[in-house]
Amino acid sequence: MTATTTNIHRARLLSALLVGTMLGGLAQPAMAQQAPAQPPAPEPAAPAAQPAPLGPAQALGTIKSVNVAGSERLEADTVRSYVKLAPGESYTREALDQALKDLYETELFADVQVRDDGQGNITLQVRENPVVNRIVLEGNKRLKADKINPEIKLAPRQIFTRSKVRADVNRIIELYRRQGRFAATVEPKMVQLDQNRVDIIFEIHEGDKSKVRKINIIGNEKFSDGRLRGEMATKQTGLTKIFSSGTSYDPDRMSYDQQKLRQFYLTQGYADFRVVSAVAELTPDKRDFIITYVVEEGSRYKFGDVDLESEIRDIKASTFKYLLPMKKGDWYNAKQVEDTVDAITEATGVFGFTPDVRPDFTRDKDDLTMGVVFKINQSPRVYVERIDINGNTHTKDKVVRREFRLSEGDAFNSFKVKRSRDRIQSLGFFQDKFEVEQKPGSAPDRVVLEANVEEKSTGELQVSAGYSSLERFIVDLSIRERNFMGKGQELRAGVSYSTYSKSIELGFTEPYVFDKNIAVGVDLFRRDYNSFNFAGNDRNTTYEQTTTGFQLRAGVPLTEFITLATRYGLSYDQVSLNKFTYYTDTNGDGIRDACDPVVAGRYLCDAIGNRVTSSVGYSLVFDNLNNRIRPSRGQRAVFSQDFAGLGGKVRYIKTSVQATKYWGIGGGFIFSAGGEGGYIKGLGQDVRLIDRFYLGEPDMRGFGIRGVGPRVIRRYIDPNTGQFAAVNDKNYTNDDALGGKAYYRGRLELELPLGNGARELGLRPSIFMDVGAVFGVSKPALIAPENPGYPFALDEDGKYLPVLRPVLDSKGRQLYISAVGNDNAGAYTLCEIGYSSSAKNPCVGGVRNDKAQSTISPFREDFYGDSAKPRLSVGFGVNWNSPFGPFRIDIAKALLKEPGDNTKLFTFNVGTQF
Structure with a gap:
């Protein structure tokens, strides 16, 4: 005898409904491969004679055997x-129905039938x-597989069940x-x-992101809708919010x-303010949401009596009352x-205390x-x-543990925990x-x-390359790893190359020597720098400076916030001028043996020479x-002094101080506000040009490189007027920055917050104000008509005549211009008479050439900019x-400047990280 047809058909119908509703045609192939159709299970043959209908609770007989057919893995x-069927027990129609349900509830079977042969088998x-x-994902472009797969519970080699598929669908959604x-x-x-x-x-x-089309606020009387929307993380869609991720609908963000x-x-x-209700409704087009808040503002309170009490014997309340900023009568x-x-x-x-500070409120609703x-x-x-x-x-x-101000077993201290967080964050190794x-x-x-x-x-790779008519090919490459091998060590190297400057620098810092809180470091460097000025749009090299040396550094903390840093440096400086451009023949022997102040300027002639600098310094x-x-609060102050004269030829003492403070103003x-200043004093000698302070880009935005401070401006005759050109006429002037013995600089800056989208892009705009000056050098000897020894004579019309200087070859030999009658008339030659293409060939011809x-x-020359x-x-x-x-990128306008200062409107810098 077979279990009731009704129950069997009901089970099959339940199976079909599950397949149809949850898998959307689960048995249909989703790829090219076609699954073979499963033949329907044959209906059991009807017995020859049907017994009389039985009541649902009547026993059908005694079970002789329970057989299983169709199982493969189980x-x-x-x-x-x-x-719950076992041989020797009686069974009923309900028992067969329950067996059918029990097998389906295991979710191990796609189809189940319970058969009874009428004899108890x-x-x-x-x-x-x-x-x-x-498991295959298709169509997921915005959410990658590595984000979805961990959420899927169904996995390869597991038994397929509809409930697991249903749960995975819900998780993905x-x-x-x-x-x-x-x-x-x-x-x-x-x-x-x-x-x-x-x-x-x-x-x-x-599908598309569901945006917030509108935010409605009901019940607000004291503040406008726009003011309140500005406090929310969720934003309305609009042209000004195209980069903001806050325009997408998020229920969690609504709660926030x-x-x-x-x-x-x-x-x-x-x-007494409260949000009465917050409702998000889907728009009729099913694409966006409209959010409505109903608020109840209540009355506005002022502070009443404000006091501080202490139940700790060693903490006097009067000592800390200065920390109470609010006063009676202020708005709460x-x-x-x-x-x-x-x-x-x-x-x-x-x-060292760990107090429990709690405010006790007394609300007076009448007052x-x-x-x-x-x-x-x-x-x-x-x-x-x-x-x-x-x-x-x-x-x-x-590396992380040594920044903790607490150790295991110490008494808990919230201040030290906060300080530990700040120190770990300051490493720059973590998000x-x-x-x-x-x-x-x-x-x-x-x-x-x-x-x-x-x-x-933690690796930084900064690369810039380009080409200009003045610099030719330019390349700057610097690489820095602030967490070398995960040990917190810093390793850096930099190379710079252009027509006018070349340098290579190497540096290494170990912040904890032998796991002690002592930092040591070393820097090696070689810098070749060609100073320059401009004559119109032409860039002219002035002095050449080559510096080779090293510096040893060490630092040790004195307290939690104060550190002593010491250093020793040794460098060899070579400052020179091109002899064939800036030197003159003083002995008439064809050898340029002295710097020509007419060409170079006396201040540059005084700067040339080779010197060794041995200096020791410290910083508190x-x-x-x-x-x-990226600080948002706190302050940093540094006092530094360097003494040169521990050997070598250079002697000076340099003092500088700088301080910066940051406020998070909500x-x-x-x-942030910052200031710095410094002074350098020569010990028995004048301070060299290369040891002075300079100010300009990038420290003073709005001014060019070394664009602020003392300088000598050389003004040529303007052929249009016949007079010396104006100071600001770049076509007929050039200038050389001299630096200063003293300087100061101040900065005010406000970093502006942007929306979530801009923050995700890493945009941090700011407005700023820079102020500063460099000064304190003696006025150099200048070449001017009113000064003795002016090299330019007047003609009979009262106009200054040019000065002629012999043209020499690379070996200092006088060059001549081949005269008419000789070969290659008009060409340079070393022959006083005749012509030769080189010094090795004989001179051919008999006509004397001109030098x-x-x-x-x-x-x-005029001296400008030496002003505080x-x-x-x-x-x-x-x-x-x-x-x-x-x-x-910075765009800055110079509002206050002195004659001779060089201004610059636009600057930028770019690098990369790895």
Whole structure:
């Protein structure tokens, strides 16, 4: 006898519905391979004689045997274990129905039949679910496979089940919804293979991101919709938000926006503010969302009585009352209360306490005042049980651990935890927004500190190359690894080459020698620099400087925030001028043996020579920045002195000081102010040209390289006027920066926040103001008509005559111009009489040649720029972490300048990281 036809058909119908609704044609092939059709299971033959109908609770007989048919991977005993049918027991129609359900609920079978031959022999006819051969994703462009695969629970070599496929579809859709793609659909398909195997294909239709078309706010009377939308992370779509990722709909972001609204109102004094409801509705076209917030602002409160109390004997409340910024009568500000709690906790933490600072509020709804008493309570002593560091695949554990100001077993101190976070962040090895998490330990008085870091690129490759008519081919290459081999060591090398400058530099720094908090480093360098000036658009080389040397560095912390850095440097400088351009023959023997001030200027003639500089110096550094790479609060101050004269020919003492402070002023704005200054004094000798201070690009934006400060400007006769050219006439002037013995520089800068999209692109714009000056050099001897020894004579018309200088070859020999009657008339030759193409060939011809001479046009020299008056520039710039590397562009306008200063409107720099 067979189980009731109704139950069997019901089971088959349930199976068909599951296949049709969840797999969308699961049995249909999704690839070229066609799965063979499965023949329907044959219906059992009807018995010759039908017994009389039985009631549902009546026994059909006693079970003699339970047989299994159709199983391939599963043992028969395993299949029998899933049902409650056993030989020797009586069975009913309901028992057969339940056996059918039990087998389907295992999700191991594609088809099940329960047969009864009428003699008590039960047959469980099964067809097993296939085995998954592989999982295939199709259509996923916005979300890569490495993001989806970890979420899929179904895997190769597992038994296929519909519930797992259904769950995986939901997981994939949820991933797309987190990206704001609510229109995404996933259609699972199955390709039947041999040996009862299948490929599961998830066909993904990603759809467009669901944007927020409109944000409505109802109930706000004190602040406009636009003002409140500005506080939210979610933004309305529009032309100004094309780069913002905040325009996509995200339910989690909606919850965050409600908190942002509440925080904003609490900072404005509205202590009773609440968001009544927040609803997101899909637009009729099913593409965008409209979000509506209903708010209740409530009344605005002022601060009432504000006080500080301490229950810790060693902490006097009066000592820390200066940390209370709010006064009675000020508008209530919840953020100010939170900041005050942090400030008190941090200040008391410096003295080794771990207090529990809590504000106690007294609300007066009649007077609309909020009294606050900050209570410093003694919290139970908690100890650091363990410090865990996770996520560092390249950086060694000890590099992170040595930055912790706490050790395992120490008493917990929130100030030291915060300081540890800042120090680890300042390494620059990990992503921003790093925090040290605190987790419960094995006992109530134990805490586990967990540093979950995410490493980022610490190598920097900066490359610039180009060509110009003045510099010819230009290439700058520098490579720097700030975390060499994951040990926190810094290794750098740089090469620069152009027609006018060449340099190579190598450097290495070990921040912890023998695992002690002592840093040492060494720098090796060779620099060839050709100083230059401009005559019109022509660039002329003036002096050539070659410096070769090294520097040894060491640093040791004196306190948590103060470090002493020492250094010793030895360098060999060679400053020279081209003899065939700037030298003259003083003895009449054809040898240029002396610098010609008419051509070079007396200040350049005084600078030439070879000198050894042996210097020792130190710096005292105070630094409590929260992040040395990209600070947002804290300050840094440096006092430095260098003494040259420990051997060598150069003697001076150089002193400099600099300080910078950063403030996070809310809303993502970061304000910074910085200043620096210095003075160098020669010890028994004048300070050399190459040892002085210079100011300009990039330190003073809005001015050119060495564009600020003392300089000598050589003005030639303007043929259009017959007079010496004006100071700012670049066509008939050139200038040489002389540097100064003293300088100062100040900077104010405000970093502006942008939307999420711009932040994701790495854009950080800022506006700035730079001020500074270089001064303090003696006026050099100048060539001018009013000074003795002026080399240019007047003709009978009162005009200055040019000065002639002999033209020499590369070996200092006089050149002649071949006269008419000799070979190659007009060509240069070494022959005084006749012509020869080279010094090795005899002179042919008998006509005397004229000496080749160069013409120096009349000029006068003037001294400008030696003034402590401030130069001032304002502008804006953008830092961009571009695909090509870090990119900085500045546009600045010089508002205050002195005659002779060189200004520059636009500057940029580019590099890359690895």
